[in-house]
Amino acid sequence: xxxxxxxxxxxxxxxxxxxxxxxxxxxxxxxxxxxxxxxxxxxxxxxxxxxxxxxxxxxxxxxxxxxxxxxxxxxxxxxxxxxxxxxxxxxxxxxxxxxxxxxxxxxxxxxxxxxxxxxxxxxxxxxxxxxxxxxxxxxxxxxxxxxxxxxxxxxxxxxxxxxxxxxxxxxxxxxxxxxxxxxxxxxxxxxxxxxxxxxxxxxxxxxxxxxxxxxxxxxxxxxxxxxxxxxxxxxxxxxxxxxxxxxxxxxxxxxxxxxxxxxxxxxxxxxxxxxxxxxxxxxxxxxxxxxxxxxxxxxxxxxxxxxxxxxxxxxxxxxxxxxxxxxxxxxxxxxxxxxxxxxxxxxxxxxxxxxxxxxxxxxxxxxxxxxxxxxxxxxxxxxxxxxxxxxxxxxxxxxxxxxxxxxxxxxxxxxxxxxxxxxxxxxxxxxxxxxxxxxxxxxxxxxxxxxxxxxxxxxxxxxxxxxxxxxxxxxxxxxxxxxxxxxxxxxxxxxxxxxxxxxxxxxxxxxxxxxxxxxxxxxxxxxxxxxxxxxxxxxxxxxxxxxxxxxxxxxxxxxxxxxxxxxxxxxxxxxxxxxxxxxxxxxxxxxxxxxxxxxxxxxxxxxxxxxxxxxxxxxxxxxxxxxxxxxxxxxxxxxxxxxxxxxxxxxxxxxxxxxxxxxxxxxxxxxxxxxxxxxxxxxxxxxxxxxxxxxxxxxxxxxxxxxxxxxxxxxxxxxxxxxxxxxxxxxxxxxxxxxxxxxxxxxxxxxxxxxxxxxxxxxxxxxxxxx
Numbered sequence: 028x029x030x031x032x033x034x035x036x037x038x039x040x041x042x043x044x045x046x047x048x049x050x051x052x053x054x055x056x057x058x059x060x061x062x063x064x065x066x067x068x069x070x071x072x073x074x075x076x077x078x079x080x081x082x083x084x085x086x087x088x089x090x091x092x093x094x095x096x097x098x099x100x101x102x103x104x105x106x107x108x109x110x111x112x113x114x115x116x117x118x119x120x121x122x123x124x125x126x127x128x129x130x131x132x133x134x135x136x137x138x139x140x141x142x143x144x145x146x147x148x149x150x151x152x153x154x155x156x157x158x159x160x161x162x163x164x165x166x167x168x169x170x171x172x173x174x175x176x177x178x179x180x181x182x183x184x185x186x187x188x189x190x191x192x193x194x195x196x197x198x199x200x201x202x203x204x205x206x207x208x209x210x211x212x213x214x215x216x217x218x219x220x221x222x223x224x225x226x227x228x229x230x231x232x233x234x235x236x237x238x239x240x241x242x243x244x245x246x247x248x249x250x251x252x253x254x255x256x257x258x259x260x261x262x263x264x265x266x267x268x269x270x271x272x273x274x275x276x277x278x279x280x281x282x283x284x285x286x287x288x289x290x291x292x293x294x295x296x297x298x299x300x301x302x303x304x305x306x307x308x309x310x311x312x313x314x315x316x317x318x319x320x321x322x323x324x325x326x327x328x329x330x331x332x333x334x335x336x337x338x339x340x341x342x343x344x345x346x347x348x349x350x351x352x353x354x355x356x357x358x359x360x361x362x363x364x365x366x367x368x369x370x371x372x373x374x375x376x377x378x379x380x381x382x383x384x385x386x387x388x389x390x391x392x393x394x395x396x397x398x399x400x401x402x403x404x405x406x407x408x409x410x411x412x413x414x415x416x417x418x419x420x421x422x423x424x425x426x427x428x429x430x431x432x433x434x435x436x437x438x439x440x441x442x443x444x445x446x447x448x449x450x451x452x453x454x455x456x457x458x459x460x461x462x463x464x465x466x467x468x469x470x471x472x473x474x475x476x477x478x479x480x481x482x483x484x485x486x487x488x489x490x491x492x493x494x495x496x497x498x499x500x501x502x503x504x505x506x507x508x509x510x511x512x513x514x515x516x517x518x519x520x521x522x523x524x525x526x527x528x529x530x531x532x533x534x535x536x537x538x539x540x541x542x543x544x545x546x547x548x549x550x551x552x553x554x555x556x557x558x559x560x561x562x563x564x565x566x567x568x569x570x571x572x573x574x575x576x577x578x579x580x581x582x583x584x585x586x587x588x589x590x591x592x593x594x595x596x597x598x599x600x601x602x603x604x605x606x607x608x609x610x611x612x613x614x615x616x617x618x619x620x621x622x623x624x625x626x627x628x629x630x631x632x633x634x635x636x637x638x639x640x641x642x643x644x645x646x647x648x649x650x651x652x653x654x655x656x657x658x659x660x661x662x663x664x665x666x667x668x669x670x671x672x673x674x675x676x677x678x679x680x681x682x683x684x685x686x687x688x689x690x691x692x693x694x695x696x697x698x699x700x701x702x703x704x705x706x707x708x709x710x711x712x713x714x715x716x717x718x719x720x721x722x723x724x725x726x727x728x729x730x731x732x733x734x735x736x737x738x739x740x741x742x743x744x745x746x747x748x749x750x751x752x753x754x755x756x757x758x759x760x761x762x763x764x765x766x767x768x769x770x771x772x773x774x775x776x777x778x779x780x781x782x783x784x785x786x787x788x789x790x791x792x793x794x795x796x797x798x
Contacts, residue, residue: 057437058549059101060196060241062250062359063188066713067113067181068092069154069174071269071706072743073664075167077116077158078151079264079484082166086154088706088742088756089716090262090270090411091279092735093153095178096361097185098241098252099193100549106440108547109143109189110554110594111182112252112361114271114278116259117147118558120539120599120653121159125179130186138186141444144547144556145182146597148364150259151484152270156664158600159656161537162473162528170660177710192356196249199240199432200552200590205424206234208273208417209257211563212371212402212482213616215389215493216609220564232256232370232563236421237592238428239436239552243356250359251281253425254592256367256563260483261404261414268740273372274362276418276737281360281425289358321796322688324722325769328794333679333702336789341714341775346733348713362421364595366566368559368603368616372417373402377482390493391482391614397491402482415737436550438584443546443637446650447629449601449622450529450540454629466625469518470529471538471601472511474618475501478525481615492614497523519623522613529621534661538621541653543598544630546573546637552590553577553641555634556597561604562616565627566593568606572631576638584642599653604630670704670778671751678704678778679790682754685772690796693763697772699792703755704778706743708785715775717741717757722769722794731765738762761797769794 068089076084093114101107123145130138156164156171157178164170211217211231218225225231238253259272271278342348377386377400379393386393386400393399404413450470455463475497480486489498511519511527528538545556555573570591577585603619610617610624620626640647672678683700691697706716715733717740723729734741742756755774772792777785 056195056197056244058196058198058440059103059193060198060243060249061099061189061192061194062241062356063097063185063192064357064359065095065181065184065188066092067095067115067177068269068710068712069177070171070710071716071741073705073707074154074156074171074174076152077155077167078149078259080166081264081484084264085267086269087267087744088269088740089734090152090268090740091275091737093150093269093271093275094278095181095185096278096359097182097189098250098359099186099189100198100440101193102440106442107137107142108440108442108549109138109186110252110547111143111145111185112363113145113147113178113182114150114275115147115153115178116149116151116155117596117600118145118598119158119178121655121657122157122175122178122182123598124655125657126182129179129183134190140543142442142547144545144554144594144597146363146556146594148259148271148274148362149367149560149596150270150272150275151264152262152266152268152272154269159660160539161531161535162526163600168663170662171664172662173707173710177712194243194245196241196243198436198549199242200237200434200436201240201428201432202235202237202590203424203428204234205236205255205420207374208255208420209370209372210374210376211369212377213369213492213609213614216605216612216614216617217369217564219608219612220606221608224564228567233366233566236424236428237590238425238432240429240432246355248285248358249356251425251429252361252363253428254363254365254594255421256365256370256566257372257417258367258370258483261372261410261417263410264484266410268742270414273414273417273421274364276414277362277421277425278360279735279737280419280422282358284422284426285358285360318690318796318798321769321798322690324725325794325796326688328769328771330681330684330793331791333677333788333790336775336787338709338714338777338787340789341711341787344718344730345713345715345735346730347735360425362425365593366561366563367595368562368565368605370563371402371481371483372413373404373483375403375405375407377402386482390491392491395491397479397485398487400482400485436552438550439548441548441641443640443647444543445633445637445647446541446543446653447633448541448651449626449629452629454625454632456625456628466628467518468625468629469515469623470527471540471621472515472519472522472524472528473526473621474522474613475525476613476615476618479615493612495521495523495613497525501525521611522618535656535659536654539599539601539653541651542601544633544637545598546634546641548641551585551588552592555591555593557593557595557604557630558597558599559601559604560595561593562606562609564606564609565604568627569593569631569634573634573638576635577642667705667707667779669751669781670708670753672702673752676702678702678776678788679774681790681792684793685795687793690798691761692798693761693765695761697759697761697795699757699772701755701757701774701790703743703753703774704776705753706776708779709777709787711775716755718773718775719759720771720773721766728771732759765797767798768796770797771795
């Protein structure tokens, strides 16, 4: 009894000491941190996808949704930086301009071009038409306002959320190697780099993942952002479902993993990690083996005819709906892009589709034809499986780094930003034997090998990688658009110019000339925001050059402990950046290095200036402003005129139901087809087109999977191109983690009448059993 009394006396004292200790930890936090996330999926029909430049790759549904994920880090009295990661192919100068205009209207000069970075993950399965230069709008039939607006709105909302969530907290950095998520797709170009330089590195791609872990003083971990180099090309050039590809998948897996295990450090048990995590599975009771009862229960729920509804229902029933969140901040996890220029996720290598043999090493051709050479992902021939595997590999490494992160970021928040005209930049480079030379970059142009594509998505006709000659026929075609002058030809040598985009101005600029370069600093972490795709060795040279400036001369700012990461495809887009030596080989990446062989040297020169200014505390000139071409944009995409169904059929009616009294097992594909309408009528932003529900009790349907889940696909189709009728095919690949029970599939949409009014509708399949 006495021992128990003593324990009772001491218990509140111990608890009080623990609370005081926690308060001590809180007071030690050196930053304000805030994270946010918002839907940027955009139009899921009729719009060409950005990345492969394939005219036939038209969006027709959703694999899983795209998001903008943002973090803000601020000194308690001082500077702050914003970083936004987009599930999009790349950033856009026009999007950045418009977002900054909105932020200025809302926050004044708190967030500007200097301290805001907007970066793309480089998925090739998102809607295009949101960039402002002609060459990036050809396949999308010009500018697509819905794509543009979805991005601008989503970025703004993610920053608003992050700003509203700013609270005292800490940031931890961790780094580790991931070995099986990327291979070099242009090894012949990489091998042209000096042997002495290559010998410094064990691999021909970067294997490092650098991760930030954000810890709120009160709530604990609230998010993570990481940078790792691999292309967003696990989904092929023929895919038509909107998808965040491997990085978007990794983000979805990690956010669900954390939400499912939000009690702290999270197990990476091998037996569990192979299952894609589910946030909601633990709210569904385990159903015992009562198959007959489940069948009887399912039989009482027939498919319902389509009914009118409100858009609110699509938002409210969404599995991860903000309307259903607890008070704590949503966990946000972003998988950001870095120097991925020559890095492919198709890790099995490139093979000829006609013979099955490896492609030609130097030109990536098969019998002289590049169209037959394709890279194979780990799930070959299933692109969805390849996406899952590469996404899961990144997720697993990120989770490991997240759990073991211990190095705390400390020190200043700072930034530098300037605009540079890369069409005529004087660059000072070292001479062999000592001294320096001054060389110049060139107006933008694209070489013949650009049209050859890559092993991730080959081009057409008779183009091939590694072509430094070109041919007479395509020169004739080129000259109908613009014949490059001798100065440009000499400047771009040995690139044979296919499109002289930097000197093509009709109906407006075809390519950018003025580019942003930016450094963000958070303590001992430095982020280099680059507006393109740096190859592996180009990225290494840039990081090393900046790190040398930051740590040289006995700098007390960093000492030797500095983490330098490249944020690729940031703030705008200007294609590729190779080393001088890789440029000579003229594979796809070299042919797409717009400003000539000294492009990388130009970037290194300008970033070294920014790094020096960062160390010295000096300001930098803002530089020449890029154009705002919004008013000049042309759109040839036809609008939705109207939607219709056959007489006696409602929108949302089931066209093909599940079989009567059906039972499915895990791994099966459950397919239901609904009469639908064009998804462009309502993008269902922060909502869902598709939903899987489980029956809880006798009559309560609980949402468990929606169109933001990897296992649920929303596929939209018309019977003919100009038809007003359409179908929504919803495919649910039942996960191994799905609970046994009674399920149904639902569809939400919006139809446009002949007079232009929009009506929302819903439909439900018959119930079925998962056993």
